[in-house]
Amino acid sequence: MVTATRAFGACDRETDVGDALSEKTRQRLLTLRRREARACQRCDLWTRATQTVFGEGDVGARLMLVGEQPGDAEDVEGQPFVGPAGRLLHQALAAAGLGRVPTYVTNAVKHFKWEPRGKRRIHVKPNTAELMACQYWLEQELEAVQPSVVVALGATAARALLGSAVRVLKDRGKWFETALAKAVTVTVHPSSILRAPDRESRDRAMAEFVRDLERVAKRLKKSTS
Numbered sequence: 350m351v352t353a354t355r356a357f358g359a360c361d362r363e364t365d366v367g368d369a370l371s372e373k374t375r376q377r378l379l380t381l382r383r384r385e386a387r388a389c390q391r392c393d394l395w396t397r398a399t400q401t402v403f404g405e406g407d408v409g410a411r412l413m414l415v416g417e418q419p420g421d422a423e424d425v426e427g428q429p430f431v432g433p434a435g436r437l438l439h440q441a442l443a444a445a446g447l448g449r450v451p452t453y454v455t456n457a458v459k460h461f462k463w464e465p466r467g468k469r470r471i472h473v474k475p476n477t478a479e480l481m482a483c484q485y486w487l488e489q490e491l492e493a494v495q496p497s498v499v500v501a502l503g504a505t506a507a508r509a510l511l512g513s514a515v516r517v518l519k520d521r522g523k524w525f526e527t528a529l530a531k532a533v534t535v536t537v538h539p540s541s542i543l544r545a546p547d548r549e550s551r552d553r554a555m556a557e558f559v560r561d562l563e564r565v566a567k568r569l570k571k572s573t574s
Contacts, residue, residue, distance in 0.1 A: 375408040379493035382486065386459060392482035394460035394475070399424045404455025404490050411569055412452045413496035413530075414438070415487070416538060417505035421470050424461035429454045434540040438502075441539065441555065445562035450569060453494045457509035458483045480509055491529040497572045498565055499530040503538030511535070521561055524568070532568060536561035 370378070383403040389395060402419035405428055414430075422432030430438055442448050458479055463470040475483075487509060491499070501507040507515050510533055511525055517535050525533045537558060545551035 372409050375493045375495070379408055379490070382489045382493070386486055389459065389483075389486070391485070392460075392479045394458070394462050394479055397463070398460035400427050401459045402427055402429055402456065402461070403459060403486070404453055405429055406453030406455075406494070407451070408494050410451040410453040410494055411497045411572075412447065412450050412565070413491070413494055413499045414452060414454045414502060415499060415506040415510060416454075416456045416502045418456050418458035418472070418475055419461045420472060420540070421461065421463070424463075424470075429456055433543055434538065437539040437542060437555075441559050441562055444559045446566045447562055447569075450566075453490070453496060455487065455490055457487055457506045459486055475505060480505065484509060488529060496530070497532065498568050499533045500562075500565055501533060501535045503541065506538070507535045522564060532572070534561070534565060534568075 386401045386403045389401055395401070398419075402423050406413075416430065416434075419429060420432045420434065423429055423435075429435070439448070442450075442452070458475045460483075461470070462473045462475050462479065464473050465471070499510065501510045501517075504517050507517055507520075510527065510530070515525070515535060517537060521534070521536050523534065525535075527533055537554070539558065542551055542554040542558060545554050
């Protein structure tokens with residue numbers, strides 16, 4: 350396993366503070382952080398977003414999936430991965446044997462960044478300052494949930510978790526260790542599969558995505574054996 354460069358704002362520490370806390374206490378802290386995040390104004394994205402979209406799932410989830418930011422559907426509904434990319438993600442998880450694994454899903458950035466295009470709101474990639482502003486919430490989620498495996502979905506999530514040296518296509522399938530997570534891997538964001546130019550390309554990208562998730566399933570199985 351590779352020890353990654355420190356992610357934005359990651360804490361320097363020798364032991365996990367969360368390790369000393371009971372699951373009940375960590376659940377209470379996660380609920381508190383979710384409530385606090387509703388009023389987050391750490392960057393300007395809140396001014397145009399409908400609401401904060403915090404992570405979903407319980408502490409003790411063995412798997413954490415981290416995406417980039419909420420999309421249009423997530424911004425409206427207030428939950429991560431409920432749009433087209435989310436539906437594709439759930440299909441891939443089921444295909445990889447992870448459909449029943451307790452999972453926490455979240456995004457590196459908690460507000461939807463967009464620009465108008467006709468009547469549609471089109472996703473805009475968060476910049477470094479916005480990513481750093483949201484790092485606090487991601488760290489709080491990691492400390493509370495304490496997943497066995499973390500999967501970064503796409504380049505923005507990989508940068509938030511592992512720093513700028515990690516590249517999705519170059520490093521997908523590799524395992525990294527950070528101050529806040531002992532096993533982190535990277536793969537593509539499911540939205541990239543939806544953007545494939547044709548059916549053949551989409552099917553090929555989906556198969557590669559499922560293979561990445563199958564490696565995650567093997568890692569989880571190894572961690573409990």
